[in-house]
Amino acid sequence: MPELPEVQTVVNSLRPHVLDQRIASVELRRADIVSPVGIDLALQIVGRRIVELHRRAKRIVFTLDDGQRFYIHLGMTGRLSASAAALPMAKHTHLALRLASGMQVRFVDARRFGGVFWLGEQSEDEGLGPEPLNLPWPTLAQRLGHTRRCLKSALLDQALIAGLGNIYVDEALFESGLHPLRRADRLAPAEVQRLCTSIRQVLRRALAHRGSTLRDYVDAEGGAGAFQLLHNVYGHGGDPCPRCATAIRRIVLQGRSTCFCPACQPRRAQRRPAAGPAISPAPARRR
DNA sequence: GTCCATGTTCTTTA
DNA sequence: CTAAAGAACATGGA
Numbered sequence: 001m002p003e004l005p006e007v008q009t010v011v012n013s014l015r016p017h018v019l020d021q022r023i024a025s026v027e028l029r030r031a032d033i034v035s036p037v038g039i040d041l042a043l044q045i046v047g048r049r050i051v052e053l054h055r056r057a058k059r060i061v062f063t064l065d066d067g068q069r070f071y072i073h074l075g076m077t078g079r080l081s082a083s084a085a086a087l088p089m090a091k092h093t094h095l096a097l098r099l100a101s102g103m104q105v106r107f108v109d110a111r112r113f114g115g116v117f118w119l120g121e122q123s124e125d126e127g128l129g130p131e132p133l134n135l136p137w138p139t140l141a142q143r144l145g146h147t148r149r150c151l152k153s154a155l156l157d158q159a160l161i162a163g164l165g166n167i168y169v170d171e172a173l174f175e176s177g178l179h180p181l182r183r184a185d186r187l188a189p190a191e192v193q194r195l196c197t198s199i200r201q202v203l204r205r206a207l208a209h210r211g212s213t214l215r216d217y218v219d220a221e222g223g224a225g226a227f228q229l230l231h232n233v234y235g236h237g238g239d240p241c242p243r244c245a246t247a248i249r250r251i252v253l254q255g256r257s258t259c260f261c262p263a264c265q266p267r268r269a270q271r272r273p274a275a276g277p278a279i280s281p282a283p284a285r286r287r
Numbered sequence: 288g289t290c291c292a293t294g295t296t297c298t299t300t301a
Numbered sequence: 302c303t304a305a306a307g308a309a310c311a312t313g314g315a
Contacts (some may be wrong), residue, residue, distance in 0.1 A: 003293060058294080076294050077312075092312085111311050113294055149304060158295085165293055214293060215314080234293090255307070257291085 002074045004163030005206035006217050011055045014220035017082035021099040022049045030094040033115040056124045057162035075113030077216045081106050128162040137196035144184040152180035166256050170234045172199040179265045233259040
């Protein structure tokens with residue numbers, strides 16, 4: 001369920017509950033959500049203090065006072081909450097960390113696509129490309145330039161750029177007026193620049209609205225996001241485009257539904273009359 | 288019963 | 302080697 005804005009909102013809302021707290025006990029109700037298999041999570045973390053909580057891509061990274069780390073990935077339906085220990089456990093609660101304060105950090109995940117990943121001393125960056133906020137556009141251009149895949153597929157690839165998912169890729173492509181099937185290595189520099197700005201803008205706006213709640217997502221205190229009300233294309237197949245009223249098209253790409261406006265996001269690059277190589281009688285070129 | 292779902296990874300196919 | 306497509310994981314809602 002969660003992409004960068006949702007994961008960041010969870011981190012922000014969870015941090016005050018866990019920072020500097022000692023982990024008093026661990027209740028692991030399903031051992032198979034922990035990776036790598038065989039790691040004794042309780043042995044590693046009970047008695048340790050949480051000294052940092054941050055987001056990297058869609059990973060929620062816990063740093064302990066002995067320098068060891070682990071992260072939680074929410075997968076599609078995962079939730080992390082700070083709950084009073086007396087509260088009854090929701091269905092599909094797989095892990096509860098009891099803190100010295102008496103609060104519990106609970107990980108609930110119906111579909112179990114998420115999990116707890118022990119890092120130890122390893123970096124949390126493995127397999128991840130750069131963060132999209134504050135990403136310089138030439139870096140994005142360089143990375144897109146190395147692949148012949150289509151834009152949608154490239155932007156969903158966490159190793160190429162980290163943190164985007166189905167919602168924000170569609171929204172960013174709409175914002176920048178780029179067709180999801182455009183080849184990643186065939187964008188003009190100005191188009192990459194536009195795309196980079198749009199990605200940043202869409203994520204910032206989503207963050208300001210505490211993410212998008214479609215079904216499962218809530219922050220650590222149970223609060224829903226509101227950005228779903230501002231989606232321009234995601235989930236709006238068949239609706240009129242908010243910009244030009246053309247019907248928004250929905251196609252399936254990589255098994256994921258992809259929504260875009262066929263008028264605002266043309267399949268072929270827009271020809272710019274003044275620039276580009278002249279085909280017919282060349283107008284006088286300034287030089 | 289059917290289809291769909293905010294994610295990732297593996298296998299198959301071209 | 303590259304990439305696209307499909308399936309898989311497991312559950313629930315419309």
